[in-house]
Amino acid sequence: MSSFGNRFSSDKTSMFRVKTLIVMPLFMALIFLNIGNVYAVDKANIETGRKIYLFGKTAAGTAKIEGAGGEAPAELFACANCHGERGEGKKETGIVAPAITWQQLQRAYRRDLDGGRKREPYDFESFKALVTQGKKAIQGTSAGLNSLSSVMPRYHLTDTEVESLKLFLQQVDDQAPDGVTDKAIRIGIRLPTNPELAAVILHTLQVYRDKMNTTHGIYRRALEFVDLSNQSQGQDVFCVLDLSLEYRSEISANKIELSVFSSVTENDLHYALYQHPLAYAEVAADVVQRSGWTLLSTKQIQDKTPVSKRVILLHTLDQGSLVEVLAGLKRDGMNNNLLTLSSVNNRLPEEYQNKVFTLQPPGPESVSETGKRAVFDYINQDQGANTQHLPQRLWTLSLLELLNASLSAVGKDITQQRLEQALQSHIDLDTIFGPKLSFSGSRRVGNVGAVLKRH
Amino acid sequence: MILTDFSSLIFYRKVIAATAVALLIINTNLASAEPAMPNQNRVIPNLAVQDQFGSDKQFYSDLVEGRLVAINFIFTRCEMICPISGFKFSQLRRAVKADQKTSLQLISMTTDVPYDSPQRLKAWAEKFGSGDGWSQITGDKQTMDTLLKSMQAFAADKLDHTALILLINDKLGMHKWVDGNISVQDILAAANTW
Numbered sequence: 142m143s144s145f146g147n148r149f150s151s152d153k154t155s156m157f158r159v160k161t162l163i164v165m166p167l168f169m170a171l172i173f174l175n176i177g178n179v180y181a182v183d184k185a186n187i188e189t190g191r192k193i194y195l196f197g198k199t200a201a202g203t204a205k206i207e208g209a210g211g212e213a214p215a216e217l218f219a220c221a222n223c224h225g226e227r228g229e230g231k232k233e234t235g236i237v238a239p240a241i242t243w244q245q246l247q248r249a250y251r252r253d254l255d256g257g258r259k260r261e262p263y264d265f266e267s268f269k270a271l272v273t274q275g276k277k278a279i280q281g282t283s284a285g286l287n288s289l290s291s292v293m294p295r296y297h298l299t300d301t302e303v304e305s306l307k308l309f310l311q312q313v314d315d316q317a318p319d320g321v322t323d324k325a326i327r328i329g330i331r332l333p334t335n336p337e338l339a340a341v342i343l344h345t346l347q348v349y350r351d352k353m354n355t356t357h358g359i360y361r362r363a364l365e366f367v368d369l370s371n372q373s374q375g376q377d378v379f380c381v382l383d384l385s386l387e388y389r390s391e392i393s394a395n396k397i398e399l400s401v402f403s404s405v406t407e408n409d410l411h412y413a414l415y416q417h418p419l420a421y422a423e424v425a426a427d428v429v430q431r432s433g434w435t436l437l438s439t440k441q442i443q444d445k446t447p448v449s450k451r452v453i454l455l456h457t458l459d460q461g462s463l464v465e466v467l468a469g470l471k472r473d474g475m476n477n478n479l480l481t482l483s484s485v486n487n488r489l490p491e492e493y494q495n496k497v498f499t500l501q502p503p504g505p506e507s508v509s510e511t512g513k514r515a516v517f518d519y520i521n522q523d524q525g526a527n528t529q530h531l532p533q534r535l536w537t538l539s540l541l542e543l544l545n546a547s548l549s550a551v552g553k554d555i556t557q558q559r560l561e562q563a564l565q566s567h568i569d570l571d572t573i574f575g576p577k578l579s580f581s582g583s584r585r586v587g588n589v590g591a592v593l594k595r596h
Numbered sequence: 597m598i599l600t601d602f603s604s605l606i607f608y609r610k611v612i613a614a615t616a617v618a619l620l621i622i623n624t625n626l627a628s629a630e631p632a633m634p635n636q637n638r639v640i641p642n643l644a645v646q647d648q649f650g651s652d653k654q655f656y657s658d659l660v661e662g663r664l665v666a667i668n669f670i671f672t673r674c675e676m677i678c679p680i681s682g683f684k685f686s687q688l689r690r691a692v693k694a695d696q697k698t699s700l701q702l703i704s705m706t707t708d709v710p711y712d713s714p715q716r717l718k719a720w721a722e723k724f725g726s727g728d729g730w731s732q733i734t735g736d737k738q739t740m741d742t743l744l745k746s747m748q749a750f751a752a753d754k755l756d757h758t759a760l761i762l763l764i765n766d767k768l769g770m771h772k773w774v775d776g777n778i779s780v781q782d783i784l785a786a787a788n789t790w
Binding site for chain 2: 206207208209210211213214217218222223231233234235236238290291292294
């Protein structure tokens, strides 16, 4: 019996083992399949949420605009239009569209900070009421205080769509912007076509980078520079420094770009650093007289500075028939002898070649004593440095200091939107490498200009 | 109008009283509108501009003179408030057409030249539903700046453009600003109340 029993017991164990061997993999497979399904469902939901958020693509297709009457196409009022592509928030015409990442929505605001931030953390139900009815998560207040501004569309969304939107907003929290990791910020650079000049600027960049990175970079992220002459690397940078120190007709389409010249291509993400007064207004008059250019128009400068105090910078426009005069404030101690023929002539149509004047970046006479000492420190680290390129070094260092100050103002939670806000907040920023910088209100850190046309 | 009998007089008194009450209610709803002001300090220059079809217009004589107009200030690349303004103007245009009592003309002026060409303005307005009675106006930078300044609607940065609506009753020589966020019916009521 016992042996039978043992055999039985043994058979039973074997059977159990066999069953286990068969069932467990099936069970595990089912679990994995289920996880896979859950993952796939989540991914699909996030994609639905992304389409709602970025493009206003909803099942109903419409949204209600308070006070307008009628239903508006939701695609005209995508969430991202006002709240930014990553839910970081935006401001326009005095209207603030707050940050709405899920992390932000989870925060409670106990004080009314800027006309509407007093609220409880959002959960699914209150979030649904927010996006479909424009109701804020406020407890203990009357219904009248509970409504969002009428500029916030009320979207017609199903519960599934609300959940998808929530998932998307949760997910953007976890995404770092292009070119940003926990340890580094990758900055795209454009270098001059002249190899000697490119080498000087590259060296200046390297010295600056090393100096920054030995002191823990920016919020403990190291600075890295990526040469964008290799276009395939162009996408994985946070922003771009155009250090070519020459006029460009094309700039990055979707990155903040800082340069020292404006561009024909209109792009709101382009900030041109017209930080230096290159020559006086008298030089402009001289140019007009000597070169046969005619002043066509002068752009309005929104300050109270007399015209006689303005100074100019010339550069060619795309067709080569125009020269733009960028005006700036006159500063004491500048020399007038900055007018030279530019290499841009070589890129112009034949009939315009050698007929265009431009101005070089500023010389060291425009720099403060502190700045001079600092820039010579940079040169001293460059064995065999060519001091003839000092102006180009100054430009490079000015742009780097501007970027550094802006990124430092952004803080650890870095986004393009915050960098834009930081750039636009500068008033009399002292880079020590030139005159102080202020954002002019026309998306340039500097000022505005005029147009010359040749006779 | 001659009132021939006493009962008619009572009837018309009731009509007048009801109208007065209605006007009071309408005016109460216009809390967001500035009081109307004479145009004496607001001379709108008669400068050459282009509408959304690329047709040349003299801004004052072709679009404002002797008219009742509502003007908003937009740019087509604006993603935040301008789409709301555009949609509201499309709905306002419909309301004006349906009303048939008002001759309110709508004008959208761009604050982003030269980017906002007539074609871009036309395409922008069509997204919301454009049509007769709503002009979208552009011009050269200097002209547009001068016009915007004359209306006290100039901003150095296009992102800072006003979201208010300027109502001009040129026949009366009056103007007023209304909040761009009030309802279409309130804008219409403000345009009809001077």
